[in-house]
Amino acid sequence: MKNILACIIICYSAISQANAADTEQLTQESRAAVMALGSELKTTLQASIKANGIIESISVCNIKAPQISQKISDEHGMAVGRRSLKYRNPKNKPDDWEKSVLEQFEQRKANGEAVSTLEFSELTELNGKKLFRYMKAIPTDDVCLNCHGDNVAHPFVSKINSLYTDDKAIGFKKGDIRGAFSVIRPVN
Numbered sequence: 001m002k003n004i005l006a007c008i009i010i011c012y013s014a015i016s017q018a019n020a021a022d023t024e025q026l027t028q029e030s031r032a033a034v035m036a037l038g039s040e041l042k043t044t045l046q047a048s049i050k051a052n053g054i055i056e057s058i059s060v061c062n063i064k065a066p067q068i069s070q071k072i073s074d075e076h077g078m079a080v081g082r083r084s085l086k087y088r089n090p091k092n093k094p095d096d097w098e099k100s101v102l103e104q105f106e107q108r109k110a111n112g113e114a115v116s117t118l119e120f121s122e123l124t125e126l127n128g129k130k131l132f133r134y135m136k137a138i139p140t141d142d143v144c145l146n147c148h149g150d151n152v153a154h155p156f157v158s159k160i161n162s163l164y165t166d167d168k169a170i171g172f173k174k175g176d177i178r179g180a181f182s183v184i185r186p187v188n
């Protein structure tokens with residue numbers, strides 16, 4: 001009886017350690033994918049603003065952002081996207097898990113954590129499938145205010161409204177959480 005108990009305890013702790021190691025590895029791979037996406041989006045946006053100006057760059061975000069997300073997802077073998085409580089593109093609307101993580105990030109920010117360090121990962125289940133999920137907060141910077149700020153200028157508003165009929169992604173201030181990168185990976 002003692003032996004069985006010991007075995008159960010040892011086996012259980014071995015499994016949970018394996019899970020912890022897997023989670024760490026999956027988290028690191030997710031961080032790498034998210035960093036790749038973040039830096040490619042930033043470089044593309046900056047190059048476009050320099051070459052074509054801000055207004056023309058709206059279409060970069062509109063057309064290129066989903067393409068770049070797809071490319072990075074393929075390259076890294078996981079689904080990587082962007083989500084926000086106040087989203088512009090309805091495709092970036094968070095699901096229940098993502099919404100609760102975004103709310104958790106707002107709470108942690110209110111408790112004094114730096115937005116640039118907010119991240120969360122979890123092994124979870126969706127429709128009976130085991131998933132690894134990861135999110136990392138995206139801070140609002142000065143350049144973002146051109147298209148997501150309080151006083152987005154008139155030509156922007158009409159261009160943005162012509163592309164997105166129910167835009168919620170305005171009224172942000174520097175330092176706010178603009179949204180978060182979100183990674184989903186099926187696991188065995």
Ligand code: HEC
Pocket residue numbers: 045054055057058059061062063065066082083084086087088089090092138139140141143144145146147148169178179180
């Ligand atoms: C030139 C205008 C423009 C600028 C500047 C800009 N964005 Fe956006 N942003 C957009 C558009 C357009 C979308 C919708 C993209 C889509 O359809 O997927 C968007 C979408 C997003 C999303 C996805 C969630 C959503 O609202 O749909 C995030 C997150 C985001 N932007 C963050 C930022 C951050 C952070 C910055 C500054 C580094 C920034 N943006 C600068 C135009 C802009």
